[in-house]
Amino acid sequence: MEKKNRSGAVIFSPYVKGEAVKKVVSMKREDVLFDLRESKLKGRGGAGFPTATKWTLVAAAASTEKYIVCNADEGEPGTFKDRVLLLEYPELVFDGMVIAGYVIGAKLGIVYLRGEYEYMLKSLEDYLETMRKENLLGKDIAGKTGFDFDIIIRLGSGAYVCGEETALIESLEGNRGEARNRPPYPVNTGFMGKPTTVNNVETFAAVSHIVIKGGAWYCNHGTDKSTGSKLFSVSGDCEKPGVYELPWGTKISELLELVGAKNTKAVQVGGASGFCIPKTQFDRALGYEDAATGGSIMIFNESRNMLHVLKNFMEFFVEESCGQCTPCRIGNTKLLEGVEMIEKSEFTFGYINKLKELGKTMQVASKCGLGQSSPNSFISILENFKEEIFNSGGSHGK
Amino acid sequence: MENKENRRAPVSQKPLVIEKPKDPSYIGGTISIEINEKKVTVPLGTTILEACKMNGISVPTLCHHEDLCVAGVCRVCVVEVEGMRTLQASCAYPITAPIKIKTSTPTVRKARRNIIDLMLSEHYGECYSCFRNGKCELQNLAKEYGVDNYNFGHVEAPRYEVDESSYSVIRDMSKCVLCKRCVRTCIDLQEVGVLEAVERGHNTRISTFLDKPLLDVICINCGQCINRCPTGALRANDPSDEIWAAIDDPKKHVVIQTAPSPRAAICEEFGMEAGHSLTKELNTALHRIGFDKVFDTNTTADLTIFEEGTELVLRLYKALVQKEPVALPQFTSCSPGWVKFLEHYYPEYIDNLSTAKSPQQMFGALIKTFYAEKAGIKPEDIVSVAVMPCSAKKFECNRPEMNDSGYKDVDYGLTTRELARMIKEAGINLPEMPKGDFDSPFGEASGAGLIFGATGGVMEAAIRSIYEFVTGNKTEDAFANANILPLRGFDGIKYVELPLGEKFGPVPDVIKHLVPNWDWLKGVTLKVAIAHGTANAKKIMDDIKAGGKFSECHFIEFMACPGGCLGGGGQPIPTTPEIRMKRAQAIYAEDESLEMRKSHDNPNVVRLYEEFLTDGPCGHISHKLLHTHYIKRGRYIA
Amino acid sequence: MLLLEKNAMTEEIELLVKKHGNSRSALLPILQDIQRKHKYIPDFAQQEIARLLDIHPVEIYSVISFYAFLNTHPKGRNIVRLCQTITCDLAGKENVAKAIERELGIKFGETTKDNRITLEYVNCLGMCDQGPALLVNERVYPKVSPEKAIQILNEIK
Incomplete structure (x- = not known):
């Protein structure tokens, strides 16, 4: 696997394969958890649950059988950082999983790799094989008697x-x-009904660095509530x-400048399930305090039609939508119909307002995060771009 | 990596794994919470819904059903839990912390309305033209929450074709709200596994294997799904139009037999509380509607005891005395859902099924032969209807084997619900009817036939007779009032051992030609078992396959439906554990009120053997008319 | 399906069950292997898997129909999927789609007469920085122009 020339303060900082694993086996589990707590690392998938808390709960659970799951089902539109991590920095991810296995007391880690990334499967499996050869996986890992852990990869089959x-x-x-x-x-x-920690690819990568450099070091990056750094997947209308x-704490406008975005009209933060931020709010900072995101940044310039x-x-x-709960299964259809009505100028404002209310119901009453976040774009785009959408006399840009 | 239990229904559809302390008074066994600012204490692990119910607070539900595991998919039962960003489905939230709940906030009410509105928007059809009108849970919710405006529109054309292929169950998926009760019933409760959700998102629908018609998949027709459907998406195949036509046709002689379970439950369709048998009122009503004769299925239930009991004796004699290979344990065969379940899943055991037909089919065969001759009516002019608690009976009467009279033995199987509607249509208020009697020549029947309706009933009826036949003593000597209590109750599986003792009576005349004496039963302990619901049947069958204790049994009663016939798929909706219990009480009370409590005391049956089935139980005539054979169907779906 | 084919299929599934185990959690890997080889999961295979895993055939169908990459009806030898999600859309997916449809003479959702290619849309492939993206079987092609797309299609057999 080729490593591109990337640099960054935390994730993309230098790291040698296996070094965190070799270090961690000489540490006490509590000390690793202490470091994690000190780092204030939050789950990098988007929900932002404190990793130390999650791991402590699983570590404390009274079961001899526990599992580590790496969520590599990167399906959020506009997100591709896990692709980069897995292709270019597998050592960070897999070492992080081994560390989790050590801390929690699990014997098996499972990478749930989205079906669309099947092309990576062979190289990842080869990589795991080298880890086994180097005693970074398998029995008595890194010479630590009794520390057995292995990783398998399971493929998804096309379901966001x-x-x-x-x-x-x-x-x-x-x-x-x-x-x-x-x-x-x-x-x-x-x-299997057993205590399980499910973490994002990037979370595991961050853990490997934290074990080497410490929680305090990690905490020095970012802001008070959003410590460390974040990988942002930037796509859309920009040069780079x-x-x-x-x-964390980087302003949207700063990011836009960095990636060479010009005439930007809107930035979708957090993918399709995130929020659409208009030009007037580009001074907002990325972070849990303000614009939280799993890392997806999609840039739309002035020529784009926001209704489209x-x-x-x-x-x-x-x-x-998986289709099991009512708000998400039918609600999203209704929202889409609403968009189509606007498109054809066959709407009433009264009905659109009802749909916004419906969106709020979906946000609180859907069974899982999908239905709880799918109305976000609907609500934020109709709110932030109402001038363009409702008052342009039907002549939208393309 | 996983145990067998995990392989079954998806975990998301399983009950929550929260262990409730057995004794709530144990420290930490209860927890104090707040509901609508009122402090209450509930056992740890109680769901919010249960906690609200315990404290008289009503929370609307739709996908929740007492018989089924948690789904949490319809979302109408959402409530606010302080400190949580989103609303919580109260049916799926076990209380393990001192939470504060609010069941009626603006957000909650708005959410419930919107959700009901969404369901209505995709629910095809109009209430006034639906058979569930007035008894539809979705309709009730809409009424209760004032959702009367189709805020998000309403489908104008059906999305799916109605599947009318089955003799028993009709599926109109355009009315489905995807609560998945039928899925949980079929996979979890019954372990039949016909229905599941397929596709996803807006295309999600409940369907069969490769969307095949119900007739072509492994449906056992138990109709339990119908009983749990909150809307009109599932219904029984209703023959009442044909029956009305027959009644209105002066050339037709229309007879009807009524089974005990519908009689114990039909009161519910007339607004009465569960647990009142309206047997005699029903007799009057049926005559008034225009049925020419009303017969009691219990008569042939008594006959079944003779035939099936004799068959058991013969099997035991073969095994114990003649040492010939014979299929034991003998399985009951009066539940057509169970029979089809076995034909599909355990075809290698069809020889264990008693060849005796079910009471319904025995009656059918007798009506168009014995009765036709006696009454001087041409069998082709007789239309034979059976009121059953069961949707599988509709399938059973259409089995090609069931034409032994030379005609279709039973023309129509009618469910309790369908009969109640016919009665209402005729302008009759059933509970107000004067009491009437059954018609001869099948007038009175025994209480043993009656209790066939409850799980364990067939076994109890059989034991009441077998005990007396073999020991020569009265059943009452061994069991107070002839109530064999160990065989009763709603435990999924019951297992009972009955030592036959050392002292035997003479062999009764009616089977004297089959066995010389009872000496060969000395020291034998009769081992019997009872299972209701095919999921429990499956457990027993798997045990038998593995050579477990049930393989040592002599006789096993299987009923496809939970609770036995009284919980059948044709019974009034809703059917809950509490309602099943009340129906059982009604049946056992009616049994106790009768003079005649044992099948072999039924004079009509005795006369049948004297006049018609002259070569006795399991003789040639009875074999032709009252016994049948089965088909090894297997699991493969073509 | 001929008896011979059925026997071969049973044998194949038995091997897969040996490889992945007979627990329900082995279901997706088994289905994926069959899908990869046959490009669909035949009726008979579904029932055999159900039998060996001791679950009901409808549960298998339910799972297959849930996942976009599994199907119960035969498809072409190669499945070509074009990403339809927003950044690929903005990067010119429509032109690529039109070019492919013109070239192959079929619409999305259809299979060429010679059974060589099935065309489908797919949701976000995770190539948003390099759209439009095309997934041919399991291989991904970034920055696909109409011309490049046709070139790719011409190379597959």
């Missing part, structure tokens, strides 16, 4: 919703990817799309 952790577990168990009821949470009742490592963008998002959700 499987990025939701309980849907992912259902899929691993051979079922439809339908989110579970919570509680109980996976930390208690996860894969790609993955960028930036400290919204329609594309809603079509996406109608197809990708």
